[in-house]
Amino acid sequence: MRLPLPLPALRRLGARSLACRGFSASSSRGQSTAMTKGLILGIYAKEKDADALQFTRAGDTFDKHVSGKLRELLALSGPPLKTGKTRIFYGLHQDFPSVVVTGLGKKTSGIDELENWNEGKENIRVAIAAACRQLQDLEITSVEVDPCGDAQAAAEGAILGLYEFDELKQKKKTVISAQLYGSGDDEAWHKGLVFAKGQNLARYLMESPANEMTPTKFAEKVEQELKKVNNSTTVHIRPKSWIEDQEMGAFLSVAKGSDEPPVFLEIHYKGSPNADDPPVVFVGKGITFDSGGISIKPSANMDLMRADMGGAATICSTIITAATLNLPLNLIGLAPLCENMPSGKANKPGDVVRAKNGKTIQVDNTDAEGRLILSDALCYAHTFNPKVIINAATLTGAMDIALGSAATGVFTNSSWLWTKLFEASTETGDRMWRMPLFEHYTRQIVDCQLADINNIGKYRSGGACTAAAFLKEFVTHSKWAHLDIAGVMTNKDEVPYLKKGMSGRPTRTLVEFLVRMSKDNENSQ
Template sequence: VSAKLYGSRDQEAWQKEVIFASGQNLARHSMETPANEMTPTRFAKIIEKNLKSASSKTEVYIRPKSWIEDQAMGSFLSVAKGSDKPPVFLEIHYTGSPDTSEQPLVFVGKGITFDSGGISIKASANMDLMRADMGGAESICSAIVSAAKLDLPINIIGLALLCENMPSRKANKPEDVGRARNGKTIQVNNTDAEGRLILADALCYAHTYNPKVIIDAATLTGAMDVALGSGATGVFTNSSWLWKKLFQASIETGDHVWRMPLFEHYTRQVIDCQSGGACTAAAFLKEFVTHPMWAHLDIAGVMTNKDEVPYLQKGMTRRPTRTLIQFLNGSHRDGVSLRLVLNS
């Protein structure tokens, strides 16, 4: 009956949307799982299983603490040291292009599997939601799993920084100073601003792959929720071309994004920020990026659903997974124009 009712084009569109939905559901499931079950190691194993079953064109590297130390990722380790759960640097590769040496797109995700705030501990009210502070890592990993299922002809690398942010005698203290992978020192004023610390090292590492673009996603700041609420993901980028492609993808999915300022004004406020918290956080990350095609997605405001998106019901949304999948889905068609932009 379905063969008579629907043509092959409809069937293809249906199957594509099923993959989009399954990617979002994978992310939602992980975000809803209690933190004692969804540890950094467990997270990595789940993504490995899903990626390997999606395509044979994949590789998964679950990097242990010793590897992180060898990479001089002192900023990442400074956050992880407060927990007795070992940190993991999860690196996933999907090589879908016929040219295996083609520059990859690199996605980076914040993967704090539970965020207590550390020594600068959060208020107890709603702290249970912090089991979902790995939403950025889950979004980028789920998007790559979906790209593998769609057999997209592009190369993608995903980098997920996985650890807990906990208070202990070993934890970061306010005014402690750490050193990131690129040698920059960072003074910690508030240990609850841990997301930017782990992303700093990952963004430095992402450059080693000579990527076409770098996109990071993170439940980074409460200020993003204040600015945009749950209406859209905030996008900070140094590339108008990249912004346009992300915006177009969001129009296709209905999972909206909105461009935010990345002015030098906010860089000057990083040390002593009293306002514009989402903007100063993005300005901080910019200090670890030299690539001309970078976008930072602050997804804190869209982390949970408060009845605004009826089909998602209440709970974790795992937005903007579908927009990231759509961006990847369009990337192989944009290869020529992207090369022109990079060479101009």
């Protein structure tokens, strides 16, 4: 018999298996108890005038099986646990030598309209991540996780909280096998695992060194991952000759500064039962290293520019996750991939290049290269008769100045599309905030001495907005959104359930957007 649940309930349990570096999730309930094992339980903050500690349902069940010892020890061990704080107890139960209790905040927490997220879900992610890390530090190899009332958020907290890029290190973190504790939440748990694994893939792509994640290697890795999950996929790794045939002069002008050949990655997922259903097209900036070119960046923190392909990483990971979930949608991902390097062949300030739609561009700053490669990709995106076009890019330092790491900046010509993205971001806690596409900014980039358009604005102010205005010149579709993810590219300590490093944001929000769109499609049929 496996306590604290009765044997019949245990036999009904099961969670699908997923794995990532530092974490694995297993459905097996027959693992040897000789393994070092832990249990994570949640506890809510005390409400006013309440004397008793308020466990989750799973916590209450466990405490009854240990005759109230957990409640007694908690009362003796110190003040009530704050959100994300943990306390560990040993020897309470033979099946769980280590039990971590983690603070979930108020049980009544829900949508916070000032914060623009679901505080209850965020509290679960933070709490479970903190508890999993504590067990990982103790080199515990197997853990069962309390769903805490939202198994998806619990799974996300576990996988996101434990991920760390250690692919190139000899000494690696303990790999934890984790499974859902309790029954009835298996579907939500599995969904959380898939969502978090998708974000972790984006983190992996972004964190990898530029010499290990070249344009070619990036495309091959995405192809490999996509073919693992679904047969309804097609991958095209387009060479330089194809890019030339497409007359993508802006993209080629950036790529020519590097000896690394450019690649145009095109991925298709056909999940809709109607093959002719217009696709959602994602476009991602894929600069696998950005030195700034001739307008070279300062050396300090230039190493972070290995993640300047974060737009490509997030949109590709989004499509791979959607394919894993078998969403009934048609999706296309487009990623122009190259390096931006200084050389005798590189763009020079004052050069004029021609984009796919025929517009000429004066390149006054070679470090404003992302908008150049995106301009050609956006033109190409229109050829698929898309339902929606969404592009993502670590585009401007000005976006980081404006919003920091709190939210992705969204520039869109569609209030319908903005509402859908905003609602998805409230659910995931990976927030978005709408930014302006005023004609005020367009005037600053079309007032150009040598060409139709300049790749930088006339003034320093509003740099994220003039960059968006530039992209708008290459969009005719009525449902388009530009996501500037420069501010959310990295995580120091702002998001507690992400360790320091590349964040992979906003992958989960884009996946949630697609989940909701697929439900809307089903309801309309």
